[in-house]
Amino acid sequence: MSDIIIEKKRLDALEAYFKAEFGSVPQRLFSSPGRAEIVGNHTDHNRGKVLVSAISCDILCFVSPRADGIIDIRAEAFSPVHFPVTDLNSREREKGRSVSLARGVCYYIASHGYPIGGFSAVTQSNVFRGAGVSSSAAFEVLVAEILNMLYCGGRISPLERAKAAQYAENVYFGKPCGLLDQCGIAFGGLNLIDFADLSEPAVEPVPAPAGYEIVLTNTGGSHSSLTSHYSDIRREMGEVASALGKSVLRESSEEELLSVLPALRKRVSDRALLRAFHYFEENERVERAAAALKEGNVQGFLAAVRESGESSLAFLQNCYVPGEIEQPLTLALKVSEKYIKDGAFRMMGGGFAGAALAFVREGEAAGYGRAMARIFGKENVYYTLMRDVGACEV
Secondary structure (H helix, E strand, O other), X not given: OOOOOOOHHHHHHHHHHHHHHHOOOOOEXXXXXXXXEEEOOOOXXXXXXXXXXXXXXXXXXXXXXXXXXXXXXXXXXXXXXXXXXXXXXXXXXXXXXXXXXXXXXXXXXXXXXXXXXXXXXXXXXXXXXOOOOOHHHHHXXXXXXXXXXXXXXXXXXXXXXXXXXXXXXXXXXXXXXXXXXXXXXXXXXXXXXXXXOOOOOEEEEOXXXXXXXXXXXXXXXXXXXXXXXXXXXXXXXXXXXXXXXOOOHHHOOHHHHHHOHHHHOOOOOHHHHHHHHHHHHHHHHHHHHHHXXXXXXXXXXXXXXXXXXXXXXXXXXXXXXXXXXXXXXHHHHHHHHHHOOXXXXXXXXXXXXXXXXXXXXXXXXXXXXXXXXXXXXXXHEEXXXXXXXXXXXX
């Protein structure tokens, strides 16, 4: 696990916390990373393609199995998760809380024929909250991996663990989501994921770009009021697919869209059509970015990342909230353009608020980070690396 960087001070503090809470020394140590979407913005919900990587921030977790069938997970400043594995029914009052994620993962794993059991755990996270790197998915996949290693002999595949996590978030937590985040965290490394078959997405490892660091800037803004904007993207792409006689855009093509464009304008909005064009072009960009990395063509990869960001801004239109004059994410992209000459930058994730992702040449990341910190605050600039292992026992 050489690429998992764990500071001794962090480990010592977490071990002391476990001893204080449970009165014993923990037996096992786990780590579950965040993830960064590299290329493939809003394509997965139309069975598209993405390029996603685990990154070096993580949830660190000390664990000991227990014989009474109780799952007890504690973290400072968060409500404890506590329930018996004999009681896995979903609860309406738990929706939106961490306990629902853990209970949902347990239900999925048990219902698919795997043994489960209790454990005591304490967690400490340096996964950047609010920056779109999927802290909730990191927790879900962590729970799945703990059960996998404690009770299933490591037999549950990364894809099945990702599905367990997605199920918990959709059904128990109450938040619709695709499988992108959970796959990125469960598999680890940089992967091209093709969601043509949602039940068995194709996952292909891709070499990481050499010579560049990742800098994430959390530009601020709450995601709580943005659900309708995220839904509009999926709804409008669906309207175009339906107008083309398809269930999702993956079943059509850009050529077909162009051939009937005059007629489509009478049935769907221009914005919906622009978002459909983004979908088709973004799938091609994912393939091009992955091919460039396989060939050692880092500049070709960076060009695809830049184009993805430009398309999200101009055609997907998810870099700012419609009608709002405060546009911090777009401002972050413009400032990045001024400071990054040999690299790439784009918005990351759902959009409308959140993080700008930048690939910056090694040795230049600190200077770029200082420039972003002057505008958005030092606490909102994060330096990270691609991580080649997903959620795992350390």
